Amino acid sequence: MFRKVTIVSIACIMSLTLVCGVPAYAKTASSIKQELAESQQNEKDAKAEYEAKKKAEEAIKSEIKTLEKRIKSTENELKSLEKDIAANDQKIEETEQEIVEMETTVRRQNDDLNARLRMMYESGEGSLIEVLLGSADLTDFLGGLDIVKKIHEYDMQVLDEMNIQLNKIEQKKAELVDMQQLLDTHKKAQIQKRESLAADKKKLAAAEAKAHQETVEAQEDLAAAQKESDALEAELKSYTSTQTWGGGKLGWPVIGRVTSEYGYRIRPNFGYRQLHSGIDIAASTGTPIRAAGDGVVYSAGWKGSYGNAVIIDHGSGIMTLYGHNSSFAVSSGQSVKRGQVIAYAGSTGNSTGPHCHFEVRVNGTPQNPRGWL
Ligand SMILES: [Zn+2]
Structure with a gap:
């Protein structure tokens, strides 16, 4: 026997069940109701999962932003350190120049003194020997010796002062070199910090990509989960x-x-x-x-x-x-x-x-x- 049946809703099936009392239908109707409820729950779960994935992805994004800020400030610190290092380098160069100049002056002064002493001993008139030998008496001799001594002392004093100056400059250079070492240590630490931040960023970027992929997949699954099945269900429901x-x-x-x-x-x-x-x-x-x-x-x-x-x-x-x-x-x-x-x-x-x-x-x-x- 062929009978035209149009079933439009579960309510119809349920009423049919009640009217006909076919056990297969009774079982089917309740299971349809249960499965529809499960399907709705499934959709809810999928939606919640998608929201959670999206939230996780956004959290990672905000972490990356914070990290990028830290990287930027580290790079700024590094830049200012490099400026300091360059300035210090310049100072060292200048000091080295000062040292060279001072050493030249000291050497010249020393040479002058030696030359003068040599002249005094060796040359003719007015030489130290002459002065001393030409002394009329002991007073003269001592007086002459005193003058020579004074000239010598003056030269020696100038030389001493120059040496003191030279020592000061050298000390300044040593301080600058120490400073340079300190700056270099800071720079190294800063570079290390930058590298570690960059590595963190790389890790976070990978996590973000993965989270994003999961969000996209969750979203796609949410949309497609029952699209095919639902479409078929809708199609078959309207079929007579x-x-x-x-x-x-x-x-x-x-x-x-x-x-x-x-x-x-x-x-x-x-x-x-x-x-x-x-x-x-x-x-x-x-x-x-x-x-x-x-x-x-x-x-x-x-x-x-x-x-x-x-x-x-x-x-x-x-x-x-x-x-x-x-x-x-x-x-x-x-x-x-x-x-x-x-x-x-x-x-x-x-x-x-x-x-x-x-x-x-x-x-x-x-x-x-x-x-x-
Ligand atoms: Zn299958």
């Missing part, structure tokens, strides 16, 4: 079936290991749950995929992340979906019998390896296929 579900169990589309069950998965990187709307059955590429029950092919074609997907309408709002196929064996509108080959396994769409993603939907809402097999 021409079939009536005959009841009973569905058949396995392919015999293989179930690699992923239906239900909410914890996303390890994001910490929130995402609904896996079907079960994954491992099947090597080209393995025949069979209709789980009698029905009409609702669609056979590309369906986004599902890849090449076949959807079969079994009537009364019950539909099955077979995703990631490599190729099709049926086309839209075709009637199929339970166990009929409808497609061949593959890894098209959002898939990491060949398998059959098998879904059971009631009025568009995904159900756990385990309850139907």
Whole structure:
């Protein structure tokens, strides 16, 4: 018997349940309600996770700003240190010049003194010998000696003063060299500080990039989490079936290991749950995929992340979906019998390896296929 059924809301299913009292429906209705609640919770969780990721990213950004300020001030300190060092270098150069000049003067003074003494001893008239030998008496001699001594003392005094001056300049230079060492030590410390800040910044930049990536992914996941599934749900809800579900169990589309069950998965990187709307059955590429029950092919074609997907309408709002196929064996509108080959396994769409993603939907809402097999 074929009956035209249009199911627009869960309320309708629930009322149908009450009227018909079909156990399969009763179970389905309550599970739909529960799964919708779970789906809403999942969306909330995903949103909260996205907000948290965004906050974390902004915190890192503000840390980077603080660090950049510190780097700038360190660089300014370094610049002023370099100025001080250059000024000190200039002073050292000037002092060295002073030293050279003073040494030249001292040497000249010393040479002059020696030359004068030599002249006094060696030359003819007025020489020291002459002065002394020409002395009339001891008083004269001592007087002459005194004059020579005085000349010598004066020269020696000048020389001493010059040497004192030279010592002072040399001491000044030593102080400047000490200062230079101190400045160099400061500079080294400052450079080290700058390097460590730069390393911190690099680490933070990497953390920021990672946080940003996570935010973007969380945002994308939030948006895409159930987009495909929701879109399908909306599409199937508005679809008017021409079939009536005959009841009973569905058949396995392919015999293989179930690699992923239906239900909410914890996303390890994001910490929130995402609904896996079907079960994954491992099947090597080209393995025949069979209709789980009698029905009409609702669609056979590309369906986004599902890849090449076949959807079969079994009537009364019950539909099955077979995703990631490599190729099709049926086309839209075709009637199929339970166990009929409808497609061949593959890894098209959002898939990491060949398998059959098998879904059971009631009025568009995904159900756990385990309850139907
Ligand atoms: Zn799957």
